[in-house]
Amino acid sequence: MKKSFLLGISFLFSLSFGLLAQEKIERWNRIELSYHAAFQGNGYQDVEFKAIFVHRDTTLTVSGFYDGHQNFKLRFMPTRLGTWKYTTQSNVPGLAQKTGTLECITPSAQNHGLVGTQSSLHFSYADGKVYYPFGTTAYAWNHMGTELQQLTLTSLQKSGFNKIRMCIFPKNYDLVKEEPSLYPFVLQETKRDAQGNEVKVWDYTQFNPVFFRQLEKQIDALQSMGIEADLILFHPYDKGRWGFDAMPKEVNIRYIRYLLARISSFRNVWWSMANEWDYVKSKTVADWDELTKTVVNSDPYRHLCSIHGATATYYDYWKPEFTHVSVQDESPVQSPNSAAMLRNVYHKPVVLDEVGYEGNLKSRWGRYSPETMTHLIWNGVMGGTYVTHGESYMFKDHRDTIFWAKGGRFVGDSWKRVAFLRQILEEGPGPMSLSDVSRDNITSSGGKGNYLVYFGKQMQEYWMFNLPINNGSFGKLTAGTRFRVDVIDTYGMTIQTLPEIFETGKDNDYRFYDKDWKKIRLPEKPYLALRIREIR
CATH class of the missing domain: 2.60.40.3950 (Immunoglobulin-like)
Incomplete structure (x- = not known):
């Protein structure tokens, strides 16, 4: 058995070091346990693997996952200081009854833990530090080429944003047509439909670990800059190109469980069940409820979780699975009073994750002036809510690097004003309310x-x-x-x-x-x- 412990995050890669008899790990960092074991059948479906981590006042059950080539991993994020002991359980003898001990120590100055809700209306880190979500949007940046991904990270590092909305599945939309180099599932075959179009057929019983490792690398890079990754688990922008928006229910559930086994130990992730959930025609409200409960039940750390609809389409955010409200609606930020009313209706933190974007698109949602974008963000903050930024400038055609879709460089002006507002709030005594x-x-x-x-x-x-x-x-x-x-x-x-x-x-x-x-x-x-x- 090989054990490795994530001691720190570099810009684009993680460093791990061999564990001693009882390794010390910062609170809210993660430990990774790796095992090589022979088994029969499908490692993604047929192998049950988990560990029970026990502290004097806390017990957490953590699911392991198959990482390919007979390698299995468990990742754990200690939430309490002191000694933790663990024991593995599995239907594979080589993975069962593995035991160990670790010592959770005081975190470093930049490690504030997970973001959660504060006094039901605002956000704070686990150590009590107030968190003001000043996020931006780059839906498919993690599916672009390596050079563009690196440019996106460089831009974010200089921006002042501390959250980004991003899709896990690739996006097929008028303004983003690039074919990704990696997919979450193994490609079974490529064939032609009746119209002669190329159709990819996926083996939904086989995940692609390389895809998820790349995603993890990006999440770690964001963490090193103090940026929360608001991960969109499902979206409607596929239109049959890959079929990830219309997978069978059992595949959706298996995908959620595998994803959370891999990354719930990353402290800087949020779960967004969907972007524009009501446009995903293959799923009913009952389906969304079941998938949301699957996420919450698969997350031992209870990361933030919400769901996002099309314009002015509101879900039942009173449900206990949702920690905050995530909406697409510009109406509440036309005045601080309207924003405050929305918060007072739900009695939960409110993030208006799409009120429109700064840009020059023909679509009205993508042609705000930088002044208007900044103004709407101020209105939201004054009303005790938070507003997500986006930038959608197109100068030639869909091949342009539009930050809202693909990342890259910021070419607008409101992003600088968002950083200025964040500084003003962080210099104050606490979150705003009318x-x-x-x-x-x-x-x-x-x-x-x-x-x-x-x-x-x-x-x-x-x-x-x-x-x-x-x-x-x-x-x-x-x-x-x-x-x-x-x-x-x-x-x-x-x-x-x-x-x-x-x-x-x-x-x-x-x-x-x-x-x-x-x-x-x-x-x-x-x-x-x-x-x-x-x-x-």
Whole structure:
């Protein structure tokens, strides 16, 4: 038996080192156990293989997987500090009753663990650090050539994004027609249909480990940059070219279990059951419910899980399998109030994973100006939700490297403004929510004495300093509170600190104005914000 332990992640590859008698492993890193064993039948279907990992207060059952050439692997991510003991179970004698011990130690400074939900409305890492999902979209980047994949990673490293939406299966769409070099299943034969078109016939009983190793390599590369991989498990963009959108139910379930056995131990993955689930005509709502439960039951670590529909098609996100809401709808981000209402309906974190994209496409969903894209993201954040970025510029035809589809380089402008907004939030005390929901459309707060006022497209010469008495869950504002104000140009990415000190006077119709009725002189331009912080 060979044991290896993932000690660190490099940009595009992992380093593993031989385990000693009792190896030390950081919390939320992963250990990989490898075994070579003879067996009869199909290693993907006929071999049962798992391990029970036991800690003094936790027991986790982890499924192993066949990696080809009589090699079997188990991957484990310890979630508790201290000693873990494990024992394998299998119907193959060479894989059964293997035992060992490992010591889980304090994680390094950059290892914050899995992202989960915080106080039911926002996200945080397992160690308690707040996580603000500022993601982008590159659906098929992992199916492009090696050079383009590397360029995508380089672009992401410089971008400030900390999440990416990406498909596991290849995509056949008007703007992405490239044939991938790797497939998740073994090709059985290639034949011609009645129209003379080439048709690939897959052996659905045989996975292709090389495909999954490439995916794992990319996930590790993303982790090294602090980026979460929001993995789309199914999608409708096949149209019979490969048939992965219409596989039999038992194949779908086997695929899910194999995928999760391989990568649920990667701390930076999310499960997106589908992109535009309602366009996958081969599956019913009952099918999606069953597949979602299969994902949750196959994941010992309970990664984030949701499902995404076509425009304004909402699933039953109240179901316990879903940790957050993932929707395609631009309506909720036309104002912060609308975004806040959506969150207050579901009482779960909301990610508007498609509100449209910056670009120049003929399709209305792909032709936002960079100003509009930035504005919608600000509206979502002010309302206590999160908005996913995308970029879809086409200058010639579908062979262009459109980031939204294939990755590559960013050629637009809103991505820089997203990084600027992320910095502002991370410098604040916590996630935002409207201070006086449904009554104040421009004032949001991340904590007591900390406000953002966002004017959006509105332009004005002066703004009378005023704040609502109510401040959500942070209590009520009182008279005599002193503040300093920064003027933020959200598109120009500048911050100017004003020299004046503002102090709340007597309350006036549920609001406090400055005791001397001071005004703030504003640049006469759109997309301005104010950061207002109490002086303690």
